[in-house]
Amino acid sequence: MDRLAGKVAVVTGGARGIGLACVRRMAEEGARVAMADVHDADGRDRAAELRAQGLDVRYFHCDVAAEAEVAALMDGAAEAFGRIDVLVNNAGIAGANKPTHELTEAEWDRVQAVNVKGVFFCTKHAIPHLRDAGGGCIVNLSSIYGLVGAADSPPYHASKGAVRLMSKTDAMLYAADRIRVNSVHPGFVWTPMVEQHLRGMGGDLEQHRRETDALHPLGHMGEPDDIAWGVVYLASDEARFVTGAELVIDGGYTCH
Numbered sequence: 001m002d003r004l005a006g007k008v009a010v011v012t013g014g015a016r017g018i019g020l021a022c023v024r025r026m027a028e029e030g031a032r033v034a035m036a037d038v039h040d041a042d043g044r045d046r047a048a049e050l051r052a053q054g055l056d057v058r059y060f061h062c063d064v065a066a067e068a069e070v071a072a073l074m075d076g077a078a079e080a081f082g083r084i085d086v087l088v089n090n091a092g093i094a095g096a097n098k099p100t101h102e103l104t105e106a107e108w109d110r111v112q113a114v115n116v117k118g119v120f121f122c123t124k125h126a127i128p129h130l131r132d133a134g135g136g137c138i139v140n141l142s143s144i145y146g147l148v149g150a151a152d153s154p155p156y157h158a159s160k161g162a163v164r165l166m167s168k169t170d171a172m173l174y175a176a177d178r179i180r181v182n183s184v185h186p187g188f189v190w191t192p193m194v195e196q197h198l199r200g201m202g203g204d205l206e207q208h209r210r211e212t213d214a215l216h217p218l219g220h221m222g223e224p225d226d227i228a229w230g231v232v233y234l235a236s237d238e239a240r241f242v243t244g245a246e247l248v249i250d251g252g253y254t255c256h
Contacts, residue, residue: 002029003236004030004232012037013092016191017224022231023046036059036091070125084129086136088138088231089123091114095153095155123170130177131179135178146183182246187221187222187249222251
């Protein structure tokens with residue numbers, strides 16, 4: 001229960017899905033956690049529930065595509081908790097699921113603004129605090145689609161490929177500062193975002209879910225905790241020699 005004792009973590013997109021699971025499991029392992037999101041009602045409610053369980057979690061509003069809000073988040077978290085040791089760049093959107101030639105510039109730019117620029121802004125404004133703490137780690141949520149392609153959602157896939165290489169670049173840039181940077185690559189995980197994606201396909205949702213389960217050699221999609229425990233590992237001192245790595249948690253999807 002103490003794998004992250006003494007650490008302060010910032011988790012973006014923390015009010016729902018994988019982000020919420022990361023907040024919960026990191027707090028249970030002893031971290032004090034700043035949960036950031038744009039879904040304020042969910043964020044405040046979930047943070048209150050976790051505090052009622054004795055966990056040290058505080059909610060902060062933040063649109064990661066807005067640099068001023070990101071700067072305020074990092075400064076606010078450091079002021080509230082005294083330091084920042086861990087950043088989990090989880091906030092992301094799926095965006096438009098259209099062929100490339102049908103996408104509008106606005107549809108493309110919105111996904112890049114959240115999924116790529118958001119990682120850039122959060123990393124940029126966390127680095128001074130991580131340096132002040134004497135080191136730390138950044139965990140960037142990429143995707144299986146940062147590793148392999150598929151014939152759908154071009155903006156999303158491009159964004160997750162970018163996050164993969166941003167992670168490697170920053171792992172090299174900040175190694176001398178004792179800051180580790182790694183990417184996590186989930187397969188399909190049953191979250192509100194995946195449910196919305198499958199509903200957007202039309203037809204029978206349960207049939208789409210079964211078909212998506214079957215894409216994974218283990219025969220089912222993941223759950224948010226499957227990813228959260230990987231994040232806990234990367235944030236912990238157990239991973240002190242791990243940087244620039246790709247942690248694939250995908251039920252075997254990328255083994256094809």
